[in-house]
Amino acid sequence: MGQLVVQEFVSADGFAADANNEFTFYELLDGGTAEFDRSQLKWLETVDTMVLGANTYRMFVEYWPTPASKDEIITPALNGLRRVVFSSRLKSAPWGDMPEATVESGDAVEVIRRLKSETDGDIVVWGSLTLAGTFLAAGEVDQVRLVVMPIAIGAGRGVFPPEQGPNLLDRQSATTYDQGLVELVYGLRARS
Numbered sequence: 001m002g003q004l005v006v007q008e009f010v011s012a013d014g015f016a017a018d019a020n021n022e023f024t025f026y027e028l029l030d031g032g033t034a035e036f037d038r039s040q041l042k043w044l045e046t047v048d049t050m051v052l053g054a055n056t057y058r059m060f061v062e063y064w065p066t067p068a069s070k071d072e073i074i075t076p077a078l079n080g081l082r083r084v085v086f087s088s089r090l091k092s093a094p095w096g097d098m099p100e101a102t103v104e105s106g107d108a109v110e111v112i113r114r115l116k117s118e119t120d121g122d123i124v125v126w127g128s129l130t131l132a133g134t135f136l137a138a139g140e141v142d143q144v145r146l147v148v149m150p151i152a153i154g155a156g157r158g159v160f161p162p163e164q165g166p167n168l169l170d171r172q173s174a175t176t177y178d179q180g181l182v183e184l185v186y187g188l189r190a191r192s
Contacts, residue, residue, distance in 0.1 A: 002048065002119030004112060006132045007145040008159045015156030016129055023059075023127065025151050029179050036147070036177035037073050044077040048121030051112070054087035056127030057101065065096025084115065086131055109138045116140070133161035141188055144169065150180035 008016045009026055017023050052060060069075045083101035085093040086108055093101035104111045112135055115123055125132045125141075135141050136159075146159065160167065169186035176182050 002116045002121060002123045003142040004116060004123050004125070004135060004140055005047075005143045005145060006125045006136065006141050006159065007147065008127070008129075008132070009147045009149060010159060011151050011153045011156070012148055013152045013154065014158055015153055016127075016159045017157040018153050019155045021129075021157055025153050026149065028151050029149060033177065033179050033181060034073075036179070036181050036183070039175070039177065039183070041074050041077055044074060044081075046122050047077075047081060047124050048119050049082040049084060049115060049123040050078070051084045051086065051115070051123055051125045051128070051131070052101075053128035053131040054085060054090055057085040057087070057090075057093055059127065061093070061095060065098055084111075086111070086128075108134050109140060112140050129157055129159065132159065133164075136167075136188075137161050137164050139188075143172070144186045144188065146184045146186070148182045148184060 009023070010016045011025060018025060063069050064075065064078055079095070079098060083093070083095060084104055085101045086104050087093075088105050090103050093103050095101055108131060112123070122143075125135065132141070144159065168189050170189060172185040172187055174182065174184050
């Protein structure tokens, strides 16, 4: 059975999106993140499927399956993943000249439960804060990987849905990387 992992880049003050619900502050990092990228590449060996919401899909498809990503060391691994896009509006989700992503428009929690039962490797949600929040609120997320950037933005949207209430996490690792990145990996405890 697959494990559902939410990986999000967050500001030092805890936001995964700015006050306009955009993720542009990553661009403020000056220089490369080669050390982190190598770690990410190793982790991607355990990942079978990427899950995206429609907006994150649109951002990803403009970059990852294009020549613009050719110098990124994770490009082949990321493009080799099974891709699932959750959307009530999209009818298809092309991925450059590679096989299209599967579009799921049904109940997200039921679909992720099915995907977990069909998958041996990890299933990762990137971006897609509304979708990630749905999975967190339903108790379907097994691990959260927060990549903290040395940037404070003052206001925005967090990873965990505010209506969820407190959730005790088990720290699995904390690793520092180049450019001041810190990856915090947590397991989620079952709620009683």
